[in-house]
Amino acid sequence: MGDSPATRASLLVRLRDPRDGRAWGEFVDLYAPLVYRFGCKQGLQDADAADLTQETLRAVAGAIGRLMYDPERGSFRGWLFTIVRNRLRDFLDKRGRQGQGSGDTAMLQWLEQQPERPDPWAEQWDREYERQLLLTAAQRIRNQFQEATWQAFWRTTVDGQSGKDVAQALDMSVAAVYLAKSRVMGRLKEAVRQLQAEILGDPS
Numbered sequence: 107m108g109d110s111p112a113t114r115a116s117l118l119v120r121l122r123d124p125r126d127g128r129a130w131g132e133f134v135d136l137y138a139p140l141v142y143r144f145g146c147k148q149g150l151q152d153a154d155a156a157d158l159t160q161e162t163l164r165a166v167a168g169a170i171g172r173l174m175y176d177p178e179r180g181s182f183r184g185w186l187f188t189i190v191r192n193r194l195r196d197f198l199d200k201r202g203r204q205g206q207g208s209g210d211t212a213m214l215q216w217l218e219q220q221p222e223r224p225d226p227w228a229e230q231w232d233r234e235y236e237r238q239l240l241l242t243a244a245q246r247i248r249n250q251f252q253e254a255t256w257q258a259f260w261r262t263t264v265d266g267q268s269g270k271d272v273a274q275a276l277d278m279s280v281a282a283v284y285l286a287k288s289r290v291m292g293r294l295k296e297a298v299r300q301l302q303a304e305i306l307g308d309p310s
Contacts, residue, residue, distance in 0.1 A: 117305045118182065121170045134163065136305075140238040141190055144231060148194060161193045162186075182306055187231045194227075243297035251290060258283045259290035 120129035141162045145155035166189060248256060254276050261267045261275070262283060273280045 116303075118170070121166075124167075130167075133166075136238065136242055137166075137186065138163065139241075140234055143238075144190060144227075144234050145194065147230060147234070148227070150197075154197070158190070158193055158197060161197075162190050165189050165193060183232070183235045187228065187235075190231070191227055239298050239301055240294070243294055243301050246301070247290075247293050247297050250293065251286075254278065255286040255290065258286035262287050263291070 117129055117132060120126045121133060123129070138159050141159045142155050145158040146152075150158060166186070169189070251259075257276055258272055258278065261272045262269060267275075269280045269283045272278075273283045276283070278286075
């Protein structure tokens with residue numbers, strides 16, 4: 107995993123240096139799938155979701171030098187969501203003005219009629235953000251476990267299979283399946299905390 111969070115600058119600090127290609131690579135690997143998937147959940151086609159992702163990354167690149175992250179003033183995920191939401195609204199507004207898709211226009215009208223209500227996309231964004239952290243952390247720790255151990259965790263936790271079915275499929279005892287699940291879950295939670303610390307310099 108490289109240097110520990112305690113011995114390296116946070117990812118957000120490193121992004122301020124446009125020459126730090128590794129930092130930007132890490133940022134894109136983490137957040138591009140999140141933005142793309144979020145766009146698809148809002149009904150965008152593949153190419154449109156890809157455009158949304160590119161526009162968001164471009165906006166982050168332009169603003170990151172001015173970002174002074176302060177947990178007391180809000181979370182980074184909230185700052186990034188604001189960028190994504192604004193780009194998505196601009197995208198839908200542009201398509202609505204061009205008359206391409208009454209659904210886009212209807213969505214914008216619905217949003218504009220509810221200024222006092224919580225952002226209708228915020229809850230879904232939070233879910234997708236947490237999912238992306240878990241997926242990224244899972245990729246990091248995958249090779250730390252034997253295949254049977256990982257499959258026991260993945261099938262019971264992600265696929266929702268019963269311990270009994272997984273035990274039969276993997277030729278393990280039910281107790282061994284749940285022990286494997288517990289081991290991986292413990293390591294995964296630690297990996298998520300480390301990932302958050304790398305991003306922000308603080309796991310909040």
